[in-house]
Amino acid sequence: xxxxxVVGLGGxxxxxxxxxxxxxxxxxxxxxxxxxxxDTRRQKLQLMLARLDEVFEAGExxxxxxxxxxxxxxxxxxxxxEP
Numbered sequence: 001x002x003x004x005x006v007v008g009l010g011g012x013x014x015x016x017x018x019x020x021x022x023x024x025x026x027x028x029x030x031x032x033x034x035x036x037x038x039d040t041r042r043q044k045l046q047l048m049l050a051r052l053d054e055v056f057e058a059g060e061x062x063x064x065x066x067x068x069x070x071x072x073x074x075x076x077x078x079x080x081x082e083p
Contacts, residue, residue, distance in 0.1 A: 045077045
């Protein structure tokens with residue numbers, strides 16, 4: 001009787017791992033994708049801020065447009081920088 005119990009318990013353990021592993025991998029891949037998206041968005045915001053500053057300094061953009069847009073970009077960037 002104990003031998004069958006151990007065999008059954010081992011089978012249940014294998015089945016549990018077989019069910020949990022794909023779910024864990026899916027969550028891990030989603031996390032990695034989210035981190036990559038976050039990094040990409042952060043880089044784009046930094047480039048957009050730099051370009052916005054260049055355009056403003058060249059006199060091609062009105063300050064009434066420049067300030068709110070720059071504030072919005074910086075706020076989003078600050079949010080992305082949080083851990």
